[in-house]
Amino acid sequence: MNTPINTLPKISIRGLFKRFDGAPTNALDNVDLDIGANEFVTFVGASGCGKSTLLRTIGGLEVQTSGELLVDNRPVTGPGIDRAMVFQHYSLYPWMTVLENIRFCRQLAAHTQDRSSSDVEAASGRADALLRLMGLQASAGAWPNQLSGGMQQRVAIARALMGRPDIVLMDEPFGALDAQTREVMHDLIRYVHRLEKATIVFVTHDVEEALYLGSRVVLMAPRPGRIDTIYEVPFGDQRTQDLKFAPEFVRLKRDILERIRETSGMKTDLEQLQRLSGAVSETA
Amino acid sequence: MSATLPPICSVSCATVRSSAAAKPPPTPSIWAIAGRLSRTQYWAFAALGLILPFAVWALLSASGWIDPVFMPGPGSVFARLGTWLMEDDLIADTGISVYRVLAGFALSAAFALPIGLLIGAFRPVEALLEPLTDFIRYMPAVAFIPLVMLWVGIDEGSKISIIFIGTFFQMVLMVAEDVRRVPAAQVEAAQTMGANRRELIEKVILPSAKPALLDTLRITMGWAWTYLVVAELVAANSGLGYAILRAQRFLQTDTIFAGIIVIGLIGLVTDQLFRWLHRRAFPWLYLKG
Numbered sequence: 001m002n003t004p005i006n007t008l009p010k011i012s013i014r015g016l017f018k019r020f021d022g023a024p025t026n027a028l029d030n031v032d033l034d035i036g037a038n039e040f041v042t043f044v045g046a047s048g049c050g051k052s053t054l055l056r057t058i059g060g061l062e063v064q065t066s067g068e069l070l071v072d073n074r075p076v077t078g079p080g081i082d083r084a085m086v087f088q089h090y091s092l093y094p095w096m097t098v099l100e101n102i103r104f105c106r107q108l109a110a111h112t113q114d115r116s117s118s119d120v121e122a123a124s125g126r127a128d129a130l131l132r133l134m135g136l137q138a139s140a141g142a143w144p145n146q147l148s149g150g151m152q153q154r155v156a157i158a159r160a161l162m163g164r165p166d167i168v169l170m171d172e173p174f175g176a177l178d179a180q181t182r183e184v185m186h187d188l189i190r191y192v193h194r195l196e197k198a199t200i201v202f203v204t205h206d207v208e209e210a211l212y213l214g215s216r217v218v219l220m221a222p223r224p225g226r227i228d229t230i231y232e233v234p235f236g237d238q239r240t241q242d243l244k245f246a247p248e249f250v251r252l253k254r255d256i257l258e259r260i261r262e263t264s265g266m267k268t269d270l271e272q273l274q275r276l277s278g279a280v281s282e283t284a
Numbered sequence: 285m286s287a288t289l290p291p292i293c294s295v296s297c298a299t300v301r302s303s304a305a306a307k308p309p310p311t312p313s314i315w316a317i318a319g320r321l322s323r324t325q326y327w328a329f330a331a332l333g334l335i336l337p338f339a340v341w342a343l344l345s346a347s348g349w350i351d352p353v354f355m356p357g358p359g360s361v362f363a364r365l366g367t368w369l370m371e372d373d374l375i376a377d378t379g380i381s382v383y384r385v386l387a388g389f390a391l392s393a394a395f396a397l398p399i400g401l402l403i404g405a406f407r408p409v410e411a412l413l414e415p416l417t418d419f420i421r422y423m424p425a426v427a428f429i430p431l432v433m434l435w436v437g438i439d440e441g442s443k444i445s446i447i448f449i450g451t452f453f454q455m456v457l458m459v460a461e462d463v464r465r466v467p468a469a470q471v472e473a474a475q476t477m478g479a480n481r482r483e484l485i486e487k488v489i490l491p492s493a494k495p496a497l498l499d500t501l502r503i504t505m506g507w508a509w510t511y512l513v514v515a516e517l518v519a520a521n522s523g524l525g526y527a528i529l530r531a532q533r534f535l536q537t538d539t540i541f542a543g544i545i546v547i548g549l550i551g552l553v554t555d556q557l558f559r560w561l562h563r564r565a566f567p568w569l570y571l572k573g
Contacts, residue, residue, distance in 0.1 A: 059476055081478035091469035094568050095491050107487060110478030143568040156473075163477055 008073055009034035010167065010199045011058060016067035018053055018225075027053045028064070029224035035201065037166075040193050042202045042214030044256065046264030050225020051203045051218075052171055058201060059085045059169045071167065081110050084160035085169040089176050091156055092144040098155050099140040103127050105163040123162075130158040133192065150181035157189070161196060170202045174209065183241060186212055190239065207256045208244060219256060221263035228263055231256060250276070356538040361545070364538040368527075378546060381512055381524040384440070388447025388515070389508040392455055393501060400459025404493075405485060414460065421453035426514050438519035446518065450511035455504045462496035463489060495566045502558035509551055 011034070018028035028050045035041050043051040056062040057069060060079035069076045071083065079085075092101055105111045106123055131137050134154040144152055153173055160168055170189075174182045190213060193200055204210050210217045214233055221228040231252065235243055243249050254276050314321055321329070338358060344350055345357030352360065368374040402409040403417075428449050436442045466489050474488045516525030524543050531539035563570050 059472075061472055061475065079472075079475040079478070083476060085473060085476040087469040087473060089469070090467040091473040093470060093488070093492070095494070095566070104474070104487075105477040108474075108477060108479050108483055110480070143571065145568050145571050159473075159477075169476070 007037070010037040010039070010072065011035040011201070012068070012070040012073070013054075013058075014068040014070075016054075016057070016069055017065045018050070018057060018062065019065045026050075026065075026224035028057070028067075029226045031067070031225075031227055033218065033227060033230075035199060037199055038197050039216070040190075040200045040202065040214050041216050041218060042204060042210035043218045043220060044204060044207055044210045044260065045220035045228070046222050046260055047205070048222040048225070049220035049263070050222070051220050053225065054220075055085075055169050055171055055201060055203050058167070059083050061085070081105070081163050082165055083167045083169060084163060084165035085171065086153070086156050086160045086173045088172045089149070089152070092152055092159075094144050097141050097143060098136055098147070099127060099131065101144065101155055102130055102158045102162055104159055111163055126164075127162065130161060133195075134158045134188070148181070149177050150185060153177065153185065154188070157192070161192070161198075164196075165198060167199045167201065170200065172204055173202075175205065182206075182209065187241070189213065194237065207253050207260070211249060211253055211256070212239060212244060217256060219259055219263075223265075229259060353535060353537060356541060360538045361541040364536075365542045365545070368539070368542060374546070377522055377524050377527055378550070380522045381516070381547075382550065384443045384515060384523065385447060385505075385508045385512055387440075388444045388511070389451060389505055391444065392448050392452040392504070392508070396452055396455035396459050397497070400456045401463055401485070401490070403456065403460035404463025405489060410460070414457070417453050417456050421457065425450035425511060426517075429514075429518055433518060442518045443515040443520065443523075446515035447508050447511045450514070451504050451508045454507060455500065458500040458504065459497060462493045462500055465496060466492040495562065495569055498558065498562050498565065502555060502562075505554055505558065506551060509547060512547070 013031055013033045013035075016028050016031040017026055019026045031050075031054060043054065045051050053062060057064055058071070058076065060076050060083065071080075093104065096104065103123070131140055134157065136151065136154055136158065139147060139151060139155075144155060147155070156173070157168075174185050177185065186209065189200075200213075202210070202213055207217075211231075211233060217231040217233060218227055219229045219231065220226065233252070234248070254273075257276070258273075313319060314325060341355075342358050345352065345355060345359075356364075365374070368377075399413065403413055404410070425446055429446065432442050432445045432449070436445050470488055470492055471484060474484055479487065512523070513525035513528060516523045516529065520526040524547055528540050528543040531537070531543070
């Protein structure tokens, strides 16, 4: 929907297979998908469905067994500065302050080669802007250990954005946060997406999060890991927390949850379904 | 659903609250599993732990149950420490032993740090060297003494070599493990920010592993001291270990006790020095929650 038909996709995946050594089934089994520039795609699915493996393969941290994976029409051969990744936790450098963490990529040759001093100034301006954007000004000199989980993830996101990546890959970045903090982060990341014009590929186990953030929700199924259903999310770009109670939102959420349960091979949780239908009649 | 639940809840909550208000808040026991000690309590127990063995020792020797040849009292041991210091050059014995331990330890660290780093960072190096190191570290260092004497001779080099053999192989494996324990997400985040292999090692793996590496040095320093007596078996005529060995020949148990206590004290001081350095170098690990 966000992708005009005649432009090249940002990420193009064709017949992608991945099998880990000694694994009984394929972690990725014939995955086909196009992701457009500036799109926000979210991935959900039962554990073992390969959503993280797919994300890590796009990031160049895993290599596919066979198939084609193109970013900007070029095959992915490893990690690159055009694809930054945000992890669930333990990725910040505890020996560096918040600001030093955010500026980390400026220490790397890949970001500093053939660049003038005005670029350095632009970079320091960008670090300050990211601090402000993430509400971290007061914590610039703090160590990551001194911050709450939510603040730490803001630093991780700011650090990933620092190098102006075209694509931001997020692997359950809010999975360890409490529900209230997560809501704040949802609006923040949607704002960042509009502002930075990056393509965001976001893996989560939280269906509500996937629906609230994504313009498409890709549901993957396990054993073997494959794409099951792709849901177009019809809520446009302006979203508020109230959306989570809209009947259409709840209906989609229920559909997706039900499909995940079916594909996971686990029994349906009747109590959970009843609670969901109760929520529908209350808001209707 | 929400219409039926609140009354039930409020009744049960009220009951809980009134019964809780009747009792004073319980003081947590210091004997609770993973319980808490105040600073004063901690030092009180620490002092008790240090004083108690001395008290038992003093009582035993004062009671006259044990022949002072086997176990001299604290008095005669400290008297011996005094004469050793004033007449028999305790300072020189300590100095030469500290030198041997430090030299052996430094040599060991100089090789173990880079080799352990390579083992921890690169799988081919791990496959090449780790099984070999595992094999050698089970060989008793003492058994190498005849070889060391043959190859290195009987001067300082041989003593340093024994301490090196005793600590190096353990240290390599611990350094490799420290490097492997660097969180994968820290390394992968740097990779997706464009870090090359050298930058990964210099800017992520090394600084991330540093606190664990300093702890490894602290622990292996203790092992280096335990090999001192063994090292001074080789044609030594000075040093704390040598003094202990010679005292054994003449049944001077007070000298043995004095020597062991001096080594213990040096160990305690070095250990505290390492811990102080750790707090100074890595302040982010010691933040008050």
